[in-house]
Amino acid sequence: MKINRIILENFKCFENEEFELSAPYTLIIGANGKGKTAILDAIAVGISALLSEVSEPDSLRSLKDRDVRLKLYKKGRNIDIQPQYPASVSCEGIFAEQEINWTQSLADTGNKPRTDKTIKTLSQNLNKMISNGQNSLLPLIVYYGTDRLWIPNQNQTKENQDENNSVKESRTKGYENCFRPGSNITWLTDWLRKEEKEALESGKRSDALEVVTSAVAKCMEDEDWQTITYDLNKSEVLAEAKDGRLLPLGVLSDGVRNMLAMVADMAYRAAMLNPHLGKDAAKETPGIVLIDEIDLHLHPSWQRGVVEALHRTFPNIQFIATTHSPFIIQSLRLGDLINLDNEKNLQYYNRSIEDIVALIMGIDVPHKGQRFLRMEADAEKYSQLIEEAKNAKTFDPEKLRKIEDQLNELEAQLKMRYSDDAAYHAFLRMNRRAALSAQEVAK
Known part of the structure; x- marks a missing residue:
């Protein structure tokens, strides 16, 4: 699955715009307020339609009145603010090797959004295949916003952990909270605890647990951190460093914790969605992952490699991300750049940081402080x-x-x-x- 083009009408700050999206990576840059996050929100609205018959309504991201572009009219000393209808998000892409296009629209204030029958039918067929137990390939769909702090719930006790030992195992669990995954750390922790406990009792780790730990190890192979595990005695998730140190996830820096948890979350979802892929779930699962400010809390040395690291770990995923980092722009050889500040198509891969900041990002770079x-x-x-x-x-x-x-x-x-x-x-x-x-x- 991938999105090739998205067309926006009266969506947030965009009156009428369309954007070409590349695989495996599209990076969106621009000054604050230019609409980077708005593009991710629009894509989330578009791909959410595919899950309309598969996932719980609370996990979906439909077109709402708050998404509609506002126009200001000056009336003497007063300002009259009016929403501009109709608003719509149209997508063109590929699903199950077929080209598809669909639109979700909102006609007026208070109306329910309307979605094309094409995508509704696809979603119904997908739900039917899941219900019939078919080994259909489900796409990974997830949106990581800037509020992804991934702070473990320190108030969770052993007693209520044990009460929560029964974790829902439906394949559609992989879509739970997929458009606000920052809340997933509690049930991801529950799942890790359950898996480690079963591995201890049976003497064998499940394929799903291998998918998660292997994905973290693969993505972090250029960094100091190796993988994550659950300590049954301490009742907490631990991060394992290459030198053998084990530290609670909650005491790590925001950058390390967020990256470890985000990769683990993606791998966990892939394993839930496509259990028939076994240990290859992270490698074989297709889908679309949206990341707002991919450089969030990351040291510049880590920013240089994050694009390559995510791609080698999830090679069939289309990543669409925003950034303010010239280091990430410099490293982007796998995809394309949407520059909301500059319409010129300038080469950016392997250019100097000074050139990227000055020519691509349009910022004057003094060589002195x-x-x-x-x-x-x-x-x-x-x-x-x-x-x-x-x-x-x-x-x-x-x-x-x-x-x-x-x-x-x-x-x-x-x-x-x-x-x-x-x-x-x-x-x-x-x-x-x-x-x-x-x-x-x-x-």
Whole structure:
């Protein structure tokens, strides 16, 4: 499954726009407020229609009144804000090796969204195959927003964990909360605990557990972290480092914890959706994964490799993500870039970070820090006053006194502004004395 094109009408900040989407990666960049997240939201609305007959309604993301573009009209001193209907999200893509296109639309305030019969029929057929126990290939569909903190529930006790030991095993479990997966950490923890307990009792790990731990190991093979496990004695998820250290997931940095948990969540869902694929579920499962700010909390060294790492772990997934990171743009050789700030098709793979920031992202890149540039500008202003003082000393003593007052005032300001740099102040005073005393000698 993949989406090739999405067409938006009156969706959030977009009046009429269409975007081409590539596989395996499409990266969306642009200034805040340009619509990066809005595109992901629109894709979520589109692909949610495929799950309408498969997943619980609470897990779906339909087109709502709050998604409709607002237009402002000035009425004297007042502003009249009006939603612009109709609003729609149209998709073109491939499902089960067939080209399909469908639309979800909203005609007016308070109306229910309408979805094309084409996608409804596909969803009904999918549900029928699941109900009949067929080994149909279900696509992984999940949307990771910027609120994905993945904080384990510290209040969960052994007693209520044991009460929750019965975890629903339907294949459609893989779609639960798929458009707000940050809440999944509790039942992902429950599942890991159950699997580790059964593995201990039977002496054999299940294929699903192997899928999750292997996926984490594969994605993290270039980093310090190896995989995750559940400690039955401590009743918590642990992250295993390559040097053998075991640390609770909750004490790790946000970047490490989010990446470990996100990969584990994807692998878990793939294993739930396609149990017939066994240990190859992560490798063979197709689908679409949306990630808002893929660089969230990641160190720059990790940002360089996150695109490749996710692709090698889930090679049949179409990833569509947003970012502000030039390091991720630089590493993107597998897909395409949607630049909401710049319509020009500029090469970005393997360009220097400076070129990407300046040419692709449209940001001026000084080669010196802002503080250093301010110090240079202040020193230049100080030097200009010295030159004026030199000239005034010969021709206009009254002006000289005023300029020296300005120099004294500027020196006092600079001492407060750059109080930690004694050498800077000494250099300025030395230049002042040298310039004015040299003029005295010349006389």
